[in-house]
Amino acid sequence: MASVIPASRPALGREEYRAVERVLASGMVAQGREVAAFEREFSACVGGRPCVAVNSGTSAIHLALLSSGVGPGDEIIVPSFTFAGTANAVVLTGATPVFADIEPTCFGVDPAAVEAAVTSRTVGIMPVHLYGHPAEMDRLRAVADRYCLAVYEDACQAHLAMWQAAPVGTFGAAAAFSFHATKNLTTGEGGMVVCADEQQARRVRLLRNHGMERRYHHEIVGYNARMSDLAAAVGRVQLRRAPSLVRRRRRIARALDAALVEVAGVVTPDTMPAARHVYQQYTVRVAGRDRVRAELCSAGIETGVHYPVPVHRMPSFRRYRSAPGAAGDALEQTERACAEVLSLPVHPGVSDHDVARIVEAVAAAVS
Ligand SMILES: *Cc1c(COP(=O)(O)O)cnc(C)c1O
Numbered sequence: 038m039a040s041v042i043p044a045s046r047p048a049l050g051r052e053e054y055r056a057v058e059r060v061l062a063s064g065m066v067a068q069g070r071e072v073a074a075f076e077r078e079f080s081a082c083v084g085g086r087p088c089v090a091v092n093s094g095t096s097a098i099h100l101a102l103l104s105s106g107v108g109p110g111d112e113i114i115v116p117s118f119t120f121a122g123t124a125n126a127v128v129l130t131g132a133t134p135v136f137a138d139i140e141p142t143c144f145g146v147d148p149a150a151v152e153a154a155v156t157s158r159t160v161g162i163m164p165v166h167l168y169g170h171p172a173e174m175d176r177l178r179a180v181a182d183r184y185c186l187a188v189y190e191d192a193c194q195a196h197l198a199m200w201q202a203a204p205v206g207t208f209g210a211a212a213a214f215s216f217h218a219t220k221n222l223t224t225g226e227g228g229m230v231v232c233a234d235e236q237q238a239r240r241v242r243l244l245r246n247h248g249m250e251r252r253y254h255h256e257i258v259g260y261n262a263r264m265s266d267l268a269a270a271v272g273r274v275q276l277r278r279a280p281s282l283v284r285r286r287r288r289i290a291r292a293l294d295a296a297l298v299e300v301a302g303v304v305t306p307d308t309m310p311a312a313r314h315v316y317q318q319y320t321v322r323v324a325g326r327d328r329v330r331a332e333l334c335s336a337g338i339e340t341g342v343h344y345p346v347p348v349h350r351m352p353s354f355r356r357y358r359s360a361p362g363a364a365g366d367a368l369e370q371t372e373r374a375c376a377e378v379l380s381l382p383v384h385p386g387v388s389d390h391d392v393a394r395i396v397e398a399v400a401a402a403v404s
Contacts, residue, residue, distance in 0.1 A: 057267055295394065
């Protein structure tokens, strides 16, 4: 029987092993020089903005918002079609997430829906660059400018993605990346806050480490959201390899596109002209998604559903509302996407032979 093609698999090799060994041998494994070097090197791929490494993407969003002064009484407009971590981080600051619908072609938050959701309490917008496709940053920034709102980018899935000539992570007041094992660049667990300036970076560093810059001198109440040098050493290697890993993802996506456009019943992922998509996920729409998924599973092809339930429908978010203007609390495009989306394997470990197997199995399942 043919081997199983996993839905996701981190691309870790000898260089990562050697980096971990080097840190282990040094005896300095907590946050130290490797973290500082990782921050400097990451900064180079977000236009030189100051970067602060933390223990997860969720912490990165949380500290980005806290360091910007977001808190109780504030509303942040977020998509409901995202990982719950986006909205969790908003709630953890004491602010209120307001859920807006997506535009259906590339799954990003809809600028018109965002505008309709603005109230006198709105202080910011948090677009998510879902699947590695940038949100429509020029239209979203225009809305933000019109109402004097800050833009916070959830770039957790979008390392090295670009909108026009600029990398994601450079469009707003702050941005957050994740290095979870399923992301394009991984440290196992980890995250990065991209800051607007050095003052904000200092506030994030304080929040990351119990509010202290000088040991046992606590200026504010903070968290332990530090990254370890073990993780950062892996991240530095992954960062060097990222351009080639992303190129491989894009090549696999092009091959899937070329074959799957021929298959009736499958809607392949669209790309906006201004976008450089980095395919953290390769997500199609199909009717009868759960049945197709089960058939692919029997054929040894693991898939993912990102995401099966809108965040505003989760028990944990029931008390927050979706944007006004939507019928009841329905977000039409979000609900539809949740029923139809299916993520096919696109990680760098997918071979050309795997691509052929995936296409054949998808065609058989939808016919
Ligand atoms: C992964 C992810 C997060 C959270 O990142 P963690 O590192 O898992 O905490 C937040 N938002 C989005 C869109 C994500 O994909």
